[in-house]
Amino acid sequence: MAMITLENLAHSYHQNPTGDADYALKQMTHIWQDGGAYALLGASGCGKTTLLNIISGLVTPSHGRVLFGDRDVTRADTADRNIAQVFQFPVVYDTMTVAENLAFPLRNRGKDAGYITDRVQKIGQMIGMEHMLKRKARGLTADAKQKISLGRGMVREDVNAILFDEPLTVIDPHMKWELRTQLKQLHRQFGHTMIYVTHDQTEALTFADKVVVMHEGRVVQMGTPEELFETPAHTFVGYFIGSPGMNLFPAEVRGNQARIGDQSLELGADYGIPPGRLQIGIRPEYVRLAPEGLALSVTRVEDIGRHRILRGQVAGHPVNAILHEGEALPDQPKLRFEPGRINVYADDWRLAPTGV
Numbered sequence: 001m002a003m004i005t006l007e008n009l010a011h012s013y014h015q016n017p018t019g020d021a022d023y024a025l026k027q028m029t030h031i032w033q034d035g036g037a038y039a040l041l042g043a044s045g046c047g048k049t050t051l052l053n054i055i056s057g058l059v060t061p062s063h064g065r066v067l068f069g070d071r072d073v074t075r076a077d078t079a080d081r082n083i084a085q086v087f088q089f090p091v092v093y094d095t096m097t098v099a100e101n102l103a104f105p106l107r108n109r110g111k112d113a114g115y116i117t118d119r120v121q122k123i124g125q126m127i128g129m130e131h132m133l134k135r136k137a138r139g140l141t142a143d144a145k146q147k148i149s150l151g152r153g154m155v156r157e158d159v160n161a162i163l164f165d166e167p168l169t170v171i172d173p174h175m176k177w178e179l180r181t182q183l184k185q186l187h188r189q190f191g192h193t194m195i196y197v198t199h200d201q202t203e204a205l206t207f208a209d210k211v212v213v214m215h216e217g218r219v220v221q222m223g224t225p226e227e228l229f230e231t232p233a234h235t236f237v238g239y240f241i242g243s244p245g246m247n248l249f250p251a252e253v254r255g256n257q258a259r260i261g262d263q264s265l266e267l268g269a270d271y272g273i274p275p276g277r278l279q280i281g282i283r284p285e286y287v288r289l290a291p292e293g294l295a296l297s298v299t300r301v302e303d304i305g306r307h308r309i310l311r312g313q314v315a316g317h318p319v320n321a322i323l324h325e326g327e328a329l330p331d332q333p334k335l336r337f338e339p340g341r342i343n344v345y346a347d348d349w350r351l352a353p354t355g356v
């Protein structure tokens with residue numbers, strides 16, 4: 001296992017890139033801790049696969065270095081990096097049995113037969129296929145074949161890292177949850193460094209200790225699920241994470257006061273007089289109905305089973321609030337934003353309060 005360092009890494013698929021827009025990955029420096037469970041999360045086209053392929057050696061970056069521990073692997077072949085990979089679609093050998101498919105990486109490395117049998121049995125159980133180990137892979141469903149790919153990705157105990165690229169796309173929803181839970185257990189048990197690419201926030205937040213959020217070729221935040229929820233570092237993280245995402249309003253900010261249109265509200269801390277294009281962000285969970293507060297025009301209330309979402313407008317900007325169970329909507333509802341839960345953004349990046 002190894003710590004993975006990305007040092008001044010950048011990548012362009014163009015021969016002669018002329019500006020930022022030509023880079024699929026903008027310059028970044030990051031350390032991925034040995035034994036961490038990371039999810040790489042972002043919308044389609046933000047550069048997740050490019051970054052994963054640079055770590056695995058399928059793509060050589062146009063700038064910077066990749067280190068596994070102290071070793072510079074920037075130009076090393078995939079085979080030379082001692083990693084396991086699981087792709088979006090199954091890669092299995094149809095003429096082999098399920099057991100032979102699972103055993104393949106171990107046989108390749110000359111492990112002894114007893115160890116291989118034990119390990120295949122264990123992984124077979126983990127993916128729920130212990131009763132099918134002797135069956136040929138030909139004719140199995142895509143779902144079952146992908147479980148074999150997942151199992152094969154995890155069969156070796158001595159890899160530097162296991163890389164997963166949207167591995168549950170073809171798996172049925174119930175099994176998805178089960179496999180994700182098992183992946184996490186396996187991570188706890190063996191402590192492999194795992195990097196899991198997904199565009200699904202639920203998958204990312206349930207799997208990872210640290211979620212790495214990418215946007216337009218940049219890592220905009222690397223944080224725990226709680227940090228992404230409470231203190232999104234970038235407005236993109238605010239509205240990408242959460243359902244519905246964070247409410248954002250253009251605002252003026254002075255000290256611990258903000259103005260949205262002609263309405264004032266209190267912030268939880270002092271921000272001085274910040275420069276830049278300012279916005280305040282508040283999660284729907286922290287927007288409350290109150291006797292006094294921001295004037296609200298209600299558009300509708302949606303019942304989504306677990307709770308109700310009030311959708312409306314404040315000063316001409318959309319706002320969502322999660323209503324408490326049984327909470328009634330008054331005739332002239334007003335809103336209060338919990339001051340300590342408000343984040344302030346300048347040019348889309350979160351500001352730390354002054355003196356913090």
Ligand SMILES: Nc1ncnc2c1ncn2[C@@H]1O[C@H](COP(=O)(O)OP(=O)(O)OP(=O)(O)O)[C@@H](O)[C@H]1O
Pocket residue numbers: 013024042043044045046047048049050051199
């Ligand atoms: N081989 C390639 N040649 C040229 N451009 C590429 C190549 N692969 C990716 N790109 C471009 O690089 C950018 C990042 O793509 P990448 O596949 O890394 O994103 P992603 O976040 O993994 O997206 P998705 O979830 O759709 O796979 C996109 O603009 C994409 O069009």
